[in-house]
Amino acid sequence: xxxxxxxxxxxxxxxxxxxxxxxxxxxxxxxxxxxxxxxxxxxxxxxxxxxxxxxxxxxxxxxxxxxxxxxxxxxxxxxxxxxxxxxxxxxxxxxxxxxxxxxxxxxxxxxxxxxxxxxxxxxxxxxxxxxxxxxxxxxxxxxxxxxxxxxxxxxxxxxxxxxxxxxxxxxxxxxxxxxxxxxxxxxxxxxxxxxxxxxxxxxxxxxxxxxxxxxxxxxxxxxxxxxxxxxxxxxxxxxxxxxxxxxxxxxxxxxxxxxxxxxxxxxxxxxxxxxxxxxxxxxxxxxxxxxxxxxxxxxxxxxxxxxxxxxxxxxxxxxxxxxxxxxxxxxxxxxxxxxxxxxxxxxxxxxxxxxxxxxxxxxxxxxxxxxxxxxxxxxxxxxxxxxxxxxxxxxxxxxxxxxxxxxxxxxxxxxxxxxxxxxxxxxxxxxxxxxxxxxxxxxxxxxxxxxxxxxxxxxxxxxxxxxxxxxxxxxxxxxxxxxxxxxxxxxxxxxxxxxxxxxxxxxxxxxxxxxxxxxxxxxxxxxxxxxxxxxxxxxxxxxxxxxxxxxxxxxxxxxxxxxxxxxxxxxxxxxxxxxxxxxxxxxxxxxxxxxxxxxxxxxxxxxxxxxxxxxxxxxxxxxxxxxxxx
Numbered sequence: 016x017x018x019x020x021x022x023x024x025x026x027x028x029x030x031x032x033x034x035x036x037x038x039x040x041x042x043x044x045x046x047x048x049x050x051x052x053x054x055x056x057x058x059x060x061x062x063x064x065x066x067x068x069x070x071x072x073x074x075x076x077x078x079x080x081x082x083x084x085x086x087x088x089x090x091x092x093x094x095x096x097x098x099x100x101x102x103x104x105x106x107x108x109x110x111x112x113x114x115x116x117x118x119x120x121x122x123x124x125x126x127x128x129x130x131x132x133x134x135x136x137x138x139x140x141x142x143x144x145x146x147x148x149x150x151x152x153x154x155x156x157x158x159x160x161x162x163x164x165x166x167x168x169x170x171x172x173x174x175x176x177x178x179x180x181x182x183x184x185x186x187x188x189x190x191x192x193x194x195x196x197x198x199x200x201x202x203x204x205x206x207x208x209x210x211x212x213x214x215x216x217x218x219x220x221x222x223x224x225x226x227x228x229x230x231x232x233x234x235x236x237x238x239x240x241x242x243x244x245x246x247x248x249x250x251x252x253x254x255x256x257x258x259x260x261x262x263x264x265x266x267x268x269x270x271x272x273x274x275x276x277x278x279x280x281x282x283x284x285x286x287x288x289x290x291x292x293x294x295x296x297x298x299x300x301x302x303x304x305x306x307x308x309x310x311x312x313x314x315x316x317x318x319x320x321x322x323x324x325x326x327x328x329x330x331x332x333x334x335x336x337x338x339x340x341x342x343x344x345x346x347x348x349x350x351x352x353x354x355x356x357x358x359x360x361x362x363x364x365x366x367x368x369x370x371x372x373x374x375x376x377x378x379x380x381x382x383x384x385x386x387x388x389x390x391x392x393x394x395x396x397x398x399x400x401x402x403x404x405x406x407x408x409x410x411x412x413x414x415x416x417x418x419x420x421x422x423x424x425x426x427x428x429x430x431x432x433x434x435x436x437x438x439x440x441x442x443x444x445x446x447x448x449x450x451x452x453x454x455x456x457x458x459x460x461x462x463x464x465x466x467x468x469x470x471x472x473x474x475x476x477x478x479x480x481x482x483x484x485x486x487x488x489x490x491x492x493x494x495x496x497x498x499x500x501x502x503x504x505x506x507x508x509x510x511x512x513x514x515x516x517x518x519x520x521x522x523x524x525x526x527x528x529x530x531x532x533x534x535x536x537x538x539x540x541x542x543x544x545x546x547x548x549x550x551x552x553x554x555x556x557x558x559x560x561x562x563x564x565x566x567x568x569x570x571x572x573x574x575x576x577x578x579x580x581x582x583x584x585x586x587x588x589x590x591x592x593x594x595x596x597x598x599x600x601x602x603x604x605x606x607x608x609x610x611x612x613x614x615x616x617x618x619x620x621x622x623x624x625x626x627x628x629x630x631x632x633x634x635x636x637x638x639x640x641x642x643x644x645x
Contacts, residue, residue: 059086241288382599421556517579
């Protein structure tokens with residue numbers, strides 16, 4: 016009876032914490048919504064802080080004056096400025112017109128005329144609902160094939176008067192925080208966890224509304240959708256993950272399970288939700304969309320070009336998604352769903368690998384969270400490297416299976432799964448084909464040397480079978496291309512192949528440290544990972560697969576520096592799982608050995624996660640391009 020009373024009391028505290036924080040959010044939003052602000056529109060600035068992308072409809076691409084003194088955009092004959100879901104009150108709009116024909120600005124029941132060389136300073140009434148229609152009667156006569164109406168530059172929107180917080184954003188934020196709090200309560204979280212998660216998220220919401228009121232308002236639909244997708248993932252994981260772990264023979268506490276589910280849902284929500292924002296960084300989504308359409312037409316053997324070099328672009332991902340396009344779901348949305356799912360599911364996969372091999376649920380959890388939230392994964396999603404993301408996930412599954420079945424590779428079922436994994440990677444991404452092939456070759460040689468040789472022979476036959484399959488099905492179509500590139504390489508090195516000047520070695524080395532180790536991982540995990548790899552020696556299979564992964568990355572990192580080329584096989588992303596798991600093992604060792612060891616572990620993991628989310632929000636909200644993943 017005491018236990019029941021304490022449980023009810025604990026739940027009451029959690030509910031009280033949640034309700035108190037929701038009330039605090041409403042008070043905070045009411046306060047910041049009435050702040051008098053001035054937001055530059057920066058018409059013509061397409062990328063970067065305070066770009067105009069979410070607020071312009073029916074405008075041509077941004078341009079810059081020859082003296083670089085200002086940026087501007089030409090409107091079409093029917094354009095619009097939009098400020099969706101802002102609080103209902105009056106606003107002052109300053110809109111300079113550089114040139115072009117006279118334009119009519121329609122705002123609710125009001126209408127004004129703008130002419131070239133004039134700065135329009137008008138009141139945007141509350142009944143305009145944040146919309147300004149811009150119409151031009153006649154296009155500018157010129158040789159430009161575009162429809163040119165009026166050219167506008169800069170601009171500013173200023174708040175005026177008192178207002179209630181915007182209804183839609185307020186409901187979206189309340190929905191988000193309520194769902195977050197109830198999820199933690201449902202998973203057995205404490206009032207402290209509810210307070211930290213909901214409180215910090217609420218502070219972020221209030222800060223966003225204070226510093227970026229227009230963007231916080233227009234993000235409301237994406238926030239509501241993301242919360243729904245996150246809730247669906249939470250319910251699915253809560254139902255499916257415990258029996259899966261039990262089936263695998265893995266026992267974890269309720270606290271660890273809660274954090275594992277929440278981390279997976281967070282990664283899923285962030286990497287899918289960011290794509291719902293208006294005018295997010297598109298990356299290569301159009302390229303992959305066209306590849307799916309080409310697959311529909313049977314065009315499977317068209318090469319692609321990477322930094323001056325033509326190379327095969329295998330179609331497994333597109334072939335898997337192609338039947339789903341018949342359901343009416345757009346190719347873009349299928350690609351985004353697949354990328355987010357691969358990134359999210361990698362967290363429980365890596366956790367299971369770490370727990371099985373080390374026996375430490377804490378180290379496995381830290382490694383899994385590190386993998387999901389470091390900047391590297393957000394970079395591949397921002398660039399929409401969808402076939403890369405898919406192949407990286409399959410490579411993680413393959414590495415996990417090889418470690419899991421260590422010393423049993425020769426068994427028929429395991430051999431078939433390894434061969435299938437290698438073949439899927441080879442037919443999914445050319446760079447990962449090279450990476451995994453080299454990793455398999457290194458493992459094979461090591462096992463022939465140090466044993467057990469039966470595993471080496473099993474891996475050898477699997478590698479041979481993989482080559483037969485992928486060359487018979489796909490790569491034989493590119494023999495002529497490979498021979499031509501081989502001849503060019505023999506005559507003048509890699510720079511003769513891509514027909515580019517060699518990049519100075521010191522520049523390449525600095526880029527590897529700065530854009531690679533620092534911008535991908537925050538540097539510290541790369542420095543800590545070797546120690547974690549050394550600690551993993553208790554499980555030989557893990558240490559060998561992880562070690563081979565690191566050696567492949569080192570070899571392929573040295574290759575561009577030697578030949579002065581910028582060609583990359585995504586070697587740094589290939590070792591992401593090993594870096595994350597090794598870091599988790601090392602931080603867990605530190606946690607156990609010293610009194611204050613938990614704080615470096617918490618700070619390093621949190622710091623890398625915050626760094627990753629900053630990279631993601633910069634790309635999705637401000638279209639600031641992160642470095643291209645190595």
